[in-house]
Amino acid sequence: MKSSAFKVPVENRYLEDYEPGSVHEFGTIPVEEKDIIEFARRFDPQIFHTAPKAAEGTIYGGLIASGWHTASLMMRLFVDHYLSGIASLGSPGVDELRWEKPVRPGDTLSLRVTVVETKRSRSKPDRGVLISFIEVINQNDHVVMSMKAVNMLLCRQTS
Amino acid sequence: MKSSAFKVPVENRYLEDYEPGSVHEFGTIPVEEKDIIEFARRFDPQIFHTAPKAAEGTIYGGLIASGWHTASLMMRLFVDHYLSGIASLGSPGVDELRWEKPVRPGDTLSLRVTVVETKRSRSKPDRGVLISFIEVINQNDHVVMSMKAVNMLLCRQTS
Numbered sequence: 001m002k003s004s005a006f007k008v009p010v011e012n013r014y015l016e017d018y019e020p021g022s023v024h025e026f027g028t029i030p031v032e033e034k035d036i037i038e039f040a041r042r043f044d045p046q047i048f049h050t051a052p053k054a055a056e057g058t059i060y061g062g063l064i065a066s067g068w069h070t071a072s073l074m075m076r077l078f079v080d081h082y083l084s085g086i087a088s089l090g091s092p093g094v095d096e097l098r099w100e101k102p103v104r105p106g107d108t109l110s111l112r113v114t115v116v117e118t119k120r121s122r123s124k125p126d127r128g129v130l131i132s133f134i135e136v137i138n139q140n141d142h143v144v145m146s147m148k149a150v151n152m153l154l155c156r157q158t159s
Numbered sequence: 160m161k162s163s164a165f166k167v168p169v170e171n172r173y174l175e176d177y178e179p180g181s182v183h184e185f186g187t188i189p190v191e192e193k194d195i196i197e198f199a200r201r202f203d204p205q206i207f208h209t210a211p212k213a214a215e216g217t218i219y220g221g222l223i224a225s226g227w228h229t230a231s232l233m234m235r236l237f238v239d240h241y242l243s244g245i246a247s248l249g250s251p252g253v254d255e256l257r258w259e260k261p262v263r264p265g266d267t268l269s270l271r272v273t274v275v276e277t278k279r280s281r282s283k284p285d286r287g288v289l290i291s292f293i294e295v296i297n298q299n300d301h302v303v304m305s306m307k308a309v310n311m312l313l314c315r316q317t318s
Contacts, residue, residue: 043231045238046247059248067250068234072202072227079204088205089218091226093257099250 003112013084014156015128018115026081027110027137029073031065031103039069065103070145074136077111078149082132087154089127097147101138108139116148126158162271172243173315174287177274185240186269186296188232190224190262198228223261229268229304230256233295236270237308241291246313248286256306260297267298275307285317 004022006013033052040049044066048055055063103109112135120128130153136145163181165172192211199208203225207214214222238244262268271294279287289312295304 039231042235044234046242046244046249048249064249066234067252068227068231072198072231075203075225075227076201083205085205090205090207090223091258093226093255095256096252096254097256098252 010081010083011085013153014087015118015120015130015153016156017084018118018130018132018153020115020117022115024082024113024115025110026113027077028108029077029110031073031105031107031109033063033105036063036065036069036103036105039072040066044068060102063105067099067145070099070103070109070136071097071147073109074111074134074145077109078113078134081111082113083151084153089152089154091149091151093150095148095150097145099145101142101144103138103144107144109144110137111135112137120155125155127152127154129153169240169242170244172312173246174277174279174289174312175315176243177277177289177291177312179274179276181274183241183272183274184269185272186236187267188236188269190232190264190266190268192222192264195222195224195228195264198231199225203227219261221263223263224266226258226304229258229262229295230306232268233270233293233304236268237272237293240270241272242310243312246315248311248313250308250310252309254307254309256304258304260301260303262297262303266303268303269296270294271296279314284314286311286313288312 003025008017048058048060049066052063114133116131116133130151132149134147135143138144162184167176207217207219208225211222273292275290289310291308294302297303
C-alpha cells in the first residue's frame with residue numbers, strides 16, 4: 001500500500017481535504033513497561049496489564065498493554081497527524097474495534113489510516129462526517145489494533 | 160430496569176456465573192477537571208478536552224472528557240465490579256461504541272451492564288465468550304456512552 005500526502009497541514013484541514021481512498025501512514029510512538037503499568041493500575045487493573053512477573057503465567061506469557069491504552073496511544077497519533085486541528089467537532093463513536101495482537105513493552109506503534117468516506121450533512125451544510133479505517137501497526141509490521149472511526153468536521157465551503 | 164445480583168464475588172467468577180438477561184448496576188466514579196485535562200494532554204489534545212476557556216467557544220460550550228478517557232473510566236468500573244478477576248483472558252474487541260452525550264467536569268459516572276450472551280468454545284472447551292452490553296450513566300441518569308463488549312473467560316467446569 002502506498003501512503004498518500006495531504007495537500008493541507010493538519011492544523012488547517014477541513015472535510016474536503018480528506019480524499020476517499022487515500023492512505024496515510026504516520027507515527028511513531030514507543031510503548032514502555034512503566035507506562036503500561038501506570039495506565040493499567042489506574043484504568044484496567046488486570047494482572048496481565050499490571051504485574052510483569054505474574055503476567056508470565058498467563059496466556060500472554062508476559063505483560064501486555066490494556067486495549068484502552070493502545071486505543072489512547074492511537075488517538076494521540078490520530079490527533080497529531082491526521083485529524084484537523086481547526087475543523088474537528090468530535091465523534092459520535094467507533095465501530096468494529098479489534099485488538100488483533102498483544103502490545104508489549106518495547107513495542108513501537110505507528111498508524112495507517114484510510115479515508116473510507118466523507119458525507120456532507122444535509123441539515124447542517126457547514127459540516128459533515130469523515131469515516132476512517134484506522135490500523136495500529138507495530139515495529140514488525142503487524143496490525144495490533146484496527147477500528148472504523150467516525151468524526152464530525154467542518155467544511156471549508158460552508159454552503 | 161432492576162439490577163440483578165451475582166451469586167459469586169467478582170474475584171471468583173467464571174463464565175457460568177454470567178446469566179444472560181441479567182442486569183448489573185454499579186459504580187460510582189467522579190470525573191474531575193484536572194483529570195480530564197491531564198488525560199487529554201497526553202492522549203487526545205483537542206481544545207475542547209484540554210483548554211477550559213477556549214472550550215467555551217466550541218460547540219460543546221465548555222470542557223468535555225475525551226471519549227477514550229470515558230472508555231477508560233468505564234473499564235475501571237467494569238474490572239472492579241463485573242469482570243472476573245480469576246477467569247478473564249482478555250478481549251478481541253468491542254462493537255458499536257457510542258459517545259451519546261458529553262462528559263463534563265463534576266460528573267459522576269456509574270455502569271449498567273447487561274449480560275447478552277455466553278458461548279462456550281467448541282475447540283477449547285475450558286473457555287468461552289461473554290458478550291455484555293455496557294452503558295455508562297451520569298448523575299442525571301443519562302446514558303453518556305454505550306458499547307457491546309466481548310470478553311474471553313475460563314469456565315468453572317472445564318469439560
